[in-house]
Amino acid sequence: MSADEAANPLAPPIPPGEDELPYSDGEPAESETHREQMQLLIETLNAHWATRDDFYCGGNMFVYFSETQVRHNDFRGPDVFVVLDTTRRVRKSWVVWQEERTPDVVIELLSASTEHRDRGEKMRIYERVLKVGHYFLYDPVSGALEGYRLRDRSYEPIEEDDGLLEASSLGLSLGVWRGAHHGVEGDWLRWYEEGEPIPTPEERAATAAARAEAEAARAEAEAARAEAETARADAERTRADRLEEQLAAYRTKFGDLD
Numbered sequence: 001m002s003a004d005e006a007a008n009p010l011a012p013p014i015p016p017g018e019d020e021l022p023y024s025d026g027e028p029a030e031s032e033t034h035r036e037q038m039q040l041l042i043e044t045l046n047a048h049w050a051t052r053d054d055f056y057c058g059g060n061m062f063v064y065f066s067e068t069q070v071r072h073n074d075f076r077g078p079d080v081f082v083v084l085d086t087t088r089r090v091r092k093s094w095v096v097w098q099e100e101r102t103p104d105v106v107i108e109l110l111s112a113s114t115e116h117r118d119r120g121e122k123m124r125i126y127e128r129v130l131k132v133g134h135y136f137l138y139d140p141v142s143g144a145l146e147g148y149r150l151r152d153r154s155y156e157p158i159e160e161d162d163g164l165l166e167a168s169s170l171g172l173s174l175g176v177w178r179g180a181h182h183g184v185e186g187d188w189l190r191w192y193e194e195g196e197p198i199p200t201p202e203e204r205a206a207t208a209a210a211r212a213e214a215e216a217a218r219a220e221a222e223a224a225r226a227e228a229e230t231a232r233a234d235a236e237r238t239r240a241d242r243l244e245e246q247l248a249a250y251r252t253k254f255g256d257l258d
Contacts, residue, residue: 017098018091021064033140034079034109037189040181040200041080041107044191047201053088057081062093063103065130078122080107081132082170102130104169107189110139123148127155134158134167136174143176143187164192172198 038059045057059080064070077094081103096102106126108118118137126132127150135155136147147165148155158165164173173192181188181200191198199207 016070016095018093018095021062021070021093021095031111031140033184033186034111036182036184037109037138037140038079040188041191044198044200045082047204048191048193048198054085056083056086056088056091056094058091058094059107061091063096063130064093065096065102065125078103078106079109081105084169096130103132105134105136105167106132107136107138107174109189110137111141115139123155128153133169136165136167138174138176138189140187140189145174145176145189147174162195164195 042057042059049055049057057080059078061077063077063081081094082105083094083099083101084104086099086101094103103126108114108122110118123135126135127148131150131153133150134147135150136145138145145165147158147167149158149168161173164175166173171193174189175192175197176187177190177197178187179185182202
């Protein structure tokens with residue numbers, strides 16, 4: 001019993017918070033690909049919004065929304081979710097009555113063992129209970145992506161725009177990108193902005209390194225040009241001095257030129 005409950009035993013019990021609730025079900029991700037895909041989405045968005053402190057992006061953690069759910073512990077959280085207008089900090093789980101916010105975007109990664117639930121029970125909870133604005137389903141094996149937007153309390157499919165599905169609440173889109181991530185070639189779900197994939201932290205580092213290398217090469221080339229210009233100026237001075245010496249010798253021998 002908390003101090004507040006002891007002080008007023010007739011008051012309704014205070015629901016448990018993040019520190020009191022279970023935060024792990026002990027189950028691993030469906031596969032290494034699922035784990036890599038989750039981290040790709042979470043780490044990329046966190047890096048892209050590194051200067052912002054008004055959002056939370058997490059995944060594979062419990063989202064608590066009712067006491068019944070807590071008693072039965074029968075709902076595993078989203079693979080990836082984003083919440084706006086909140087505080088950016090490390091969390092064990094997302095407790096709706098403590099945070100007073102529900103996810104704005106949820107992404108579920110489909111597998112043979114989870115697809116039925118992701119399209120059924122979970123989709124119903126996101127739509128009717130949590131009222132998640134945008135819900136996306138992605139199959140890492142087939143590369144198939146679909147999305148839904150909450151409108152008039154019901155989900156409607158999001159129409160594809162040039163291969164992308166818009167998550168308008170974030171000002172971003174989601175799309176399937178073909179390439180290598182952590183050395184694995186394949187289809188990867190990525191965040192997009194203005195039609196371009198948002199770079200991963202590794203890509204940002206590689207771009208920064210390439211930019212620094214190019215800048216160093218430019219500086220080296222500029223130094224070489226300056227050195228060559230100095231050498232040319234020295235050679236011109238030497239040539240002029242030699243000519244002046246020759247003219248002086250001529251004047252000494254033959255007199256001034258008329």
